[in-house]
Amino acid sequence: MPIHGRASDQEKKLEWRKGRASPSAKTIRSTVRPNSVTMSLNSAPEPDKFPPVILTEPSGSSAEVLLYGGQVVSWKNELREELLFVSSKAARKPPKAIRGGIAVCFPQFGNFGSLEQHGFARNRVWSLDSDPSPLPPTDNQSSVDLILKSKEEDMKAWPHRFELRLRVSLRAGKLILIPRVRNTDTKPFSFTFSLSNYLSVSDISEVRLEGLETLDYFDNLMGRERFTEQADAITFDGEIDRVYLSTPSKMAVIDHEKKRTFVLRKDGMPDAGSSTNN
Numbered sequence: 001m002p003i004h005g006r007a008s009d010q011e012k013k014l015e016w017r018k019g020r021a022s023p024s025a026k027t028i029r030s031t032v033r034p035n036s037v038t039m040s041l042n043s044a045p046e047p048d049k050f051p052p053v054i055l056t057e058p059s060g061s062s063a064e065v066l067l068y069g070g071q072v073v074s075w076k077n078e079l080r081e082e083l084l085f086v087s088s089k090a091a092r093k094p095p096k097a098i099r100g101g102i103a104v105c106f107p108q109f110g111n112f113g114s115l116e117q118h119g120f121a122r123n124r125v126w127s128l129d130s131d132p133s134p135l136p137p138t139d140n141q142s143s144v145d146l147i148l149k150s151k152e153e154d155m156k157a158w159p160h161r162f163e164l165r166l167r168v169s170l171r172a173g174k175l176i177l178i179p180r181v182r183n184t185d186t187k188p189f190s191f192t193f194s195l196s197n198y199l200s201v202s203d204i205s206e207v208r209l210e211g212l213e214t215l216d217y218f219d220n221l222m223g224r225e226r227f228t229e230q231a232d233a234i235t236f237d238g239e240i241d242r243v244y245l246s247t248p249s250k251m252a253v254i255d256h257e258k259k260r261t262f263v264l265r266k267d268g269m270p271d272a273g274s275s276t277n278n
């Protein structure tokens, strides 16, 4: 039964998940594009000592990226409309992860392993990356490069040396995230990874997700049992928490009430999670 009636600040969250090994750098690219959107790099000091990086671009859109978690916590279009959801209860400092925006889950997605839910990268303080090569240097207005390196304290739970990089670039109508993992250890390691996008939508009953038809998925609400999607598009009549397998490079989240479509594109991450969160 569809849910009717308004629920402000409801969100639709999509996750992309990947697993890889081998001692080399791996680039994964994902782009989220609403109907239209664009970003400058400024630092505005905040009392919590983790000043956000503000990206802007000429058409007036903007994004806010925190060193805490390497997390995008705001993306506004040229009309200054917020496109991402962040929980009003989220504290933007350790030790708790920020619930919302675009969370970087590494080296574990969800509870697919023995680490804390979604790994530790989302509640560590990242640094600005001064050497993003081989990616070309960015302009300072609309992109930022961040890095998280392995620390001794994390080696107890996950004994691998790594460098996790993230480039966030704002363009007209697009937000592009390029994460890269480098194994700086002497032995291979495996990991799972996701960029968890909390997209802001008007009313979840007015939203449909296209691109996952006929795919197999694990249903986290059914003991991770495997099913095959039968619907033409995913709609949300209640809580959903699934991981779809071998997903296409393009998916669309259509918000009928806001008359807005998010087009999600990805490279290098085979699976996609779909869940509702309030």
Ligand SMILES: O=P(O)(O)OC[C@H]1O[C@H](O)[C@H](O)[C@@H](O)[C@@H]1O
Binding pocket: 015, 099, 110, 117, 118, 220, 241, 242, 273, 274, 275
């Ligand atoms: O609340 P978080 O730790 O950020 O996780 C949010 C969600 O992430 C994934 O979608 C999991 O499959 C869900 O079970 C979980 O609720």
